[in-house]
Amino acid sequence: MAHRIEMLGTGNAFLPHGRHHSFALFDGHNIIDAPPTALAGLRRAGHDVAGLRTVFITHVHGDHVFGFPFLLLERKYISDREGQQPLTVVGTPFVKERLTHLCQLAFPGSLDSMLEHITWVMDDEGQLDDGWRWERFEVHHEDAVEPHGYRFEHESGASFVHSGDSGPCETLYEAIERSHLAVLEMGFPDWVPSTHHHKPMDIAALAERCTTPLGITHTYIDDESPFPKLLEDTEPVFPSHVVQLHDGDLIQWNGESWDF
Numbered sequence: 001m002a003h004r005i006e007m008l009g010t011g012n013a014f015l016p017h018g019r020h021h022s023f024a025l026f027d028g029h030n031i032i033d034a035p036p037t038a039l040a041g042l043r044r045a046g047h048d049v050a051g052l053r054t055v056f057i058t059h060v061h062g063d064h065v066f067g068f069p070f071l072l073l074e075r076k077y078i079s080d081r082e083g084q085q086p087l088t089v090v091g092t093p094f095v096k097e098r099l100t101h102l103c104q105l106a107f108p109g110s111l112d113s114m115l116e117h118i119t120w121v122m123d124d125e126g127q128l129d130d131g132w133r134w135e136r137f138e139v140h141h142e143d144a145v146e147p148h149g150y151r152f153e154h155e156s157g158a159s160f161v162h163s164g165d166s167g168p169c170e171t172l173y174e175a176i177e178r179s180h181l182a183v184l185e186m187g188f189p190d191w192v193p194s195t196h197h198h199k200p201m202d203i204a205a206l207a208e209r210c211t212t213p214l215g216i217t218h219t220y221i222d223d224e225s226p227f228p229k230l231l232e233d234t235e236p237v238f239p240s241h242v243v244q245l246h247d248g249d250l251i252q253w254n255g256e257s258w259d260f
Helices: 038-046 066-079 091-105 112-117 169-177 200-209
Strands: 004-010 023-026 028-034 055-056 088-090 119-121 125-127 132-138 148-154 159-162 180-183 215-216 242-244 250-253
Touching: 004 038, 004 215, 023 038, 038 066, 066 091, 066 112, 088 091, 091 112, 132 169, 148 169, 159 169, 169 180, 169 200, 200 215
Parallel strands: 028 055, 055 088, 088 119, 159 180, 180 215, 215 242
Antiparallel strands: 004 023, 004 250, 023 028, 125 132, 132 148, 148 159
């Protein structure tokens, strides 16, 4: 089967119309972050929650991890009642501490057995049983949440980067330039005074610098909707190798490159 990246959500923390929180599933078993709408995104796409094998955490902001207790609760009471399906969480010791605390706050006592069943991996590099290798690197965001991006490379040759939440930074750009694809957040419009997210002008500058295809997620832009716009509903104009992603989009490896 060809490698697949499924965009189960493409919105930022404020949930623009027609979008769940930014959320990606690759090769059917591995997710990047666990946002509040993670379970809804998996349900909408018809995926079995017990089929998840690995959760990669980029940082611990609520729009990226607050869905984690619900995934564990679902597995405990619905899709993996016998506790037979393994689950690995890749993050830092800080990630383990915060996710554990979050589960205890959300469902006190109910998820203790599930947390004990998790394999916690805190290495900066590693490899999955399905042939994907990963490396984790620091990105530019709020230090308090330990922001990271991930670069993935398969033994077949396919590679991609997920930025997590990041403003412009060299560690991210270096990883992008040696990859076949980047899934890149665009959290705010140009007029918002923030350096912790990419804005359209930052995406445009990066597109001039490199030819790696950029799939834009974590966007502030409404998708098609019958409701009044929240912030903006018109997508910026970018070069052709920049693709603005939507919920449900599928990115598939053709053996040489990623097809949108």
